[in-house]
């Protein structure tokens with residue numbers, strides 16, 4: 469869809485307009501010039517008057533309708549604030565008006581309003597920490613972003629739950645969590661853009677990668693020990709951390725206990741055993757030996773044709789079998805992931821997956837909504853992967869909500885992604901008391917998370933100012949193997965600046 473926007477248009481508005489248009493149409497182009505226009509085009513006239521009150525008027529006309537869709541928004545603003553802050557207010561008012569005209573024209577109601585960020589609950593935490601009441605925060609989210617009551621209530625439930633599970637959530641800035649990325653998988657799934665390299669025949673590369681990872685663990689661990697910094701949680705992701713051998717896992721966890729301070733007291737250690745085809749009794753023995761608290765075994769779907777279509781070369785039976793195996797070997801905190809809207813799947817298929825889940829009752833269940841990441845095989849070959857409509861995706865999400873509530877699961881974290889089917893969300897549910905602390909910490913950005921290994925993104929949060937600095941390790945094992953020392957050094961420098969500030973004399 470092409471949309472021409474004329475009137476008082478600042479170049480900086482191009483991106484927010486584009487993001488909002490993408491909520492309604494596939495592959496939108498926002499045009500700001502009236503030259504060489506295509507025939508099929510929506511025309512939007514924008515008028516902004518910005519003083520102590522920001523007044524935005526918008527009118528949309530379409531070739532397939534005689535009607536003019538209009539919106540008028542007024543927002544009080546402080547003209548003495550910085551230019552950047554003031555422009556943010558203008559951007560919000562324009563986004564508000566744009567959402568309204570597009571909702572009128574398409575008849576689609578966006579449940580998340582014009583909020584395009586990925587962490588809605590962080591916004592709610594921020595409002596509550598500023599001292600306003602829950603009711604006020606609710607009203608503000610509704611007014612400021614046009615989020616529906618239903619989605620705000622979901623955010624409220626989640627925030628409440630997070631503060632119950634981690635009562636000191638707002639005071640963990642002097643501790644850190646650790647993310648360890650293992651970039652290998654048995655095969656690559658069609659929707660995946662994670663650093664995940666098919667492991668078959670890459671034994672040499674795996675060995676060098678693990679050498680680099682052991683080095684990183686040792687150096688970072690030493691820094692934490694030297695500076696008395698506690699670790700809150702540790703998370704092994706990837707890729708699939710159980711795609712390496714049982715012996716390699718054993719050595720890795722031994723290194724973890726040796727290098728990191730107080731591993732016995734870390735609140736939670738998770739290992740994603742995402743692909744059931746990587747789980748063996750020997751690997752489960754190793755996980756148990758090193759007191760790994762939580763694992764993930766991810767079915768994504770219980771429909772065999774779907775698994776085949778998305779490139780997951782394991783069977784549904786294998787998922788169930790490996791779940792029972794893990795249980796029988798004492799793993800008593802298992803997460804499972806399901807994805808809404810996988811190719812060829814609708815309400816019936818999703819219900820089937822929920823019925824199968826009922827027989828297993830994992831401690832936590834994460835419901836993802838399919839997202840179209842630009843680099844994935846699926847997005848690049850969209851015609852080969854037919855997916856559910858927006859309405860059907862919404863129905864499936866509702867089904868997930870009702871099913872989890874009926875089975876005593878509570879929602880405890882939430883995030884959104886760009887180009888997510890139906891502009892929905894991903895929600896983590898857990899039986900009470902079995903929520904993942906790491907998932908809460910990473911979503912709410914309350915402390916530094918140090919990323920080690922391939923593709924691991926570190927997020928450094930200044931314990932005093934809350935300022936965030938990101939730093940990513942190389943995504944492919946080859947570059948990682950060549951440069952891990954340099955990357956470790958850079959992380960140590962950032963940690964030094966953040967955690968070893970000189971006390972004033």
Ligand code: SF4
Pocket residue numbers: 652653655656657660661662663664706707708742743
């Ligand atoms: S198992 Fe996970 S990380 Fe590996 S290819 Fe599939 S989606 Fe990507």
